[in-house]
Amino acid sequence: MADDWQHGGFGLYVHWPFCQAKCPYCDFNSHVAREIDQKAWVRAYVAELERSASELPGRVLNTIFFGGGTPSLMMPETVAAVIETARRLWPTSNDMEITLEANPGSVEAGRFAAYHDGGVNRISMGVQALNDQDLRRLGRIHSVAEARAAFDIARRCFDRVSFDLIYARQDQTPDAWRAELNEALAMAVDHLSLYQLTIEDGTAFGDRYARGKLRGLPADDDAADMYLITQEVCAAHGLPAYEVSNHARPGAESRHNLIYWRYGDYVGIGPGAHGRLTIGGQRYATESPLNPGAWLSSVAAGSGELSRVALSLQDQANEYLMMGLRIAEGLDIDRYEALSPQPLNRNRLAHLAELGMIDIDGPRLKATAQGRAVLNAVILDLMSE
């Protein structure tokens, strides 16, 4: 029998943990460093790739994703070396997708062409807002003008460009968001990641929020309205949601991220990177040390892996459920039930369907647009104990 991961594909995630400045809302594993010896990083990435490939020989690699942090701070040579190594170690699909996350500053934009030459074929830019005052409040160091300029350059260099916006920002009204979203859609994008601002513990915003000092966050009802507006406006422009926060023209979806949501396998290399690997029929969750220095030393000592945990079938079923319901295509009920020790609870399914939260479409279970808005509750209802 084929391994479960094959339904989702196989990708490579590379984490670059450095940024020019730390944004106050961000809880990604990102650090501000004065000097980075990129040669050392190349060596470490290559070593990790080799270690992974020896465990997963012969896999067809579908995607590579450089995430961060700010991968657009990587020298193009660094990026190219990783791509080259991956291609050397694994057979790759013909149309392999290689995405790089970029901050929309002028310096970064200057490197876009070189990234393209190194093999990158998709750019995802962290624009975050189309309003200078809000960019400042988000602690961003770029301006709207710079972002637009970077976007134009990206458009010229790459066939596929996406950008991220954060909404439900301080003092943002549903109307203002609608207007901003229309502006964004007027740009020549075919993919948008639109995230509701999340206040994360352990960030500057999180601390301020805990002290009651983060004012002007939209009320729950307004935030819910903004989510609805997002669905409606994007769909009207031909970029329907294919995932909770991701919108694309059909065919322009991020294939790398779809591997996560379709619960495929992925190698994660770099500080704090996670992986899901099926070896000898058993799926493992892997993690790496968060701290960049610690990761480098651990790689030097033989392996950048901090932990490897065998996932029970129940764990896998839960992960598949939680990921699969995020995407519009939903999950495959048979596949879920092949993993899960217990079948889906039909009474709950019926009740959720009656409430308009899910759709059962032949073999597939999908959360409706309404269901996706309250997906945590839907998942909790369906998750088996």
Next chain:
Amino acid sequence: MTDLAHIRNFSIVAHIDHGKSTLADRLIQETGTVQDRDMKEQLLDSMDIERERGITIKANTVRIDYTADNGEHYVLNLIDTPGHVDFAYEVSRSMRAVEGSLLVVDSTQGVEAQTLANVYQAIDANHEIVPILNKIDLPASECDRVAEQIEDVIGIDASGAIRVSAKTGVGIHETLEAIVKHLPAPKGTRDAPLKAMLVDSWYDSYLGVIVLVRIMDGVLRKGMRVKFMSNSTLHHVDRIGVFRPAMQMVDELGPGEIGFLTASIKQVRDTRVGDTITNDRNGADKALPGFKPAQPVVFCGLFPVDSAEFEDLRDAIEKLALNDASFSYEMETSAALGFGFRCGFLGLLHLEVIRDRLEREYDIELITTAPSVVYHVFMRDGEMRELHNPADMPDLSKVDHIEEPRIKATILVPDDYLGDVLKLCQDRRGIQQDLSYAGSRAMVVYDLPLNEVVFDFYDRLKSVTKGYASFDYQLTGYREDSLVKMSILVNDEPVDALSTMVHRDRAEARGRAMCEKLKDLIPRHMFKIPIQAAIGGKVIARETLSALRKDVTAKCYGGDATRKKKLLEKQKAGKKKMRQFGKVDIPQEAFISALKMDS
């Protein structure tokens, strides 16, 4: 055996936290009853809950030897008593076993509500009272003022009050001398048939039931057969001893002495506190007056969170009840909560203590339903039914009228807060009976329905007076009032465990408050949920909990899967702890919190 003239028996009584147990420590230590190295604070508070909460729950007896300044050797039996009103019964029966009381008053606080309650009991028991002004080591100590207050408010002579620091040991010697000089020796006849008062009993896993006795007449000897006069049961006495405070076996106990016996008794229920123990043949012809048994006044349902633990809960409750005759239980079935027990307690603290012990010692998670008092429901056909659970309220057409228990509440409060206290009592349907002053402190007496007090009155009192008020109550009897059962419907289904008895005139306000509270306590669901309060079929208040509109994690990529899954699993476990009513999950704390009033 000690001759009567050289025995002194006394209880130590006071308002909660005034230092009874600490004073007992010093008396034990000063007389060398316990070696210094074995000493610890509040030595007699040996239960975990007592140590954790820093309060005494069970009265404790200790026998100490004291050589007085006059060179004579004395045997002193002291009983340390609890201060909290729920355990007042422990104090009253302890007092019946002794001739005098040390009345401890915290000299930084003065006379408080339980000081009064205890002193009146001591006077009723014909006790000689030695006032002790404690905590004189503290800068806020005001001995003269407090002594004056004792004379004004209580009306006993406080000129000889002993100034003590139970902490540092100052005044302990004087206290011991006062015990010997001012407290009377017990009376009794050695050559009479045995007459021993059964003061208390509890279960010990090694020795079975231990019976605390005070010998009034005659002699109790090891190996004797005795009769418990209330039910004429016969027992073979296999051990006799005294507490120092560890058990020490003796061969006999004579008149005036306090000690224990064991007689292979299996259950605490086989012994009746207040009973008279005598010889099996030619015993005493007249029993001692006996005590009124402690009646549970507050009832609530206890249900296992995990319904599979019902049998474990039954075992645990049975075991606890073995040791606590004031705690009652019967099985209860709730449509909402499944199988559980309706339990009766002496008060809310007693309830908390038992619940705590069940949860901790037996590791059973519990849902506690709204506490209720015992109503007397008079049926049209003249029958009177005791109603322990509002859910059992009979059909109204068959009910003639309902009576509820009333209390006399005594509250001492600094003048500044008097207005708030009066308002609180008024809001709780109280009828003022008396208002007097002792210096700048007011003493108010209210007639109140127990129902209004049982639940959160004390919390409210503490909060409106910033902790400066003290409160004591006694049950006075039953009185008819216009009482109705209010039901709560969640998503159109009645939740029996949320039914309460309320006064008709307050039903709307209570109903509204409960619906509002529940609206906050029940998490939003994927659909909207009506919450209603109803009397009979008539809805008197309504709220709607709107549907959840947005609850989704914005970003969930490969690196987020692990964390997110753990979070969901935790939430799932949390959800499992909620109770399902139809399709609605109600968190367990809602059953109690819904009743808390903000005023």
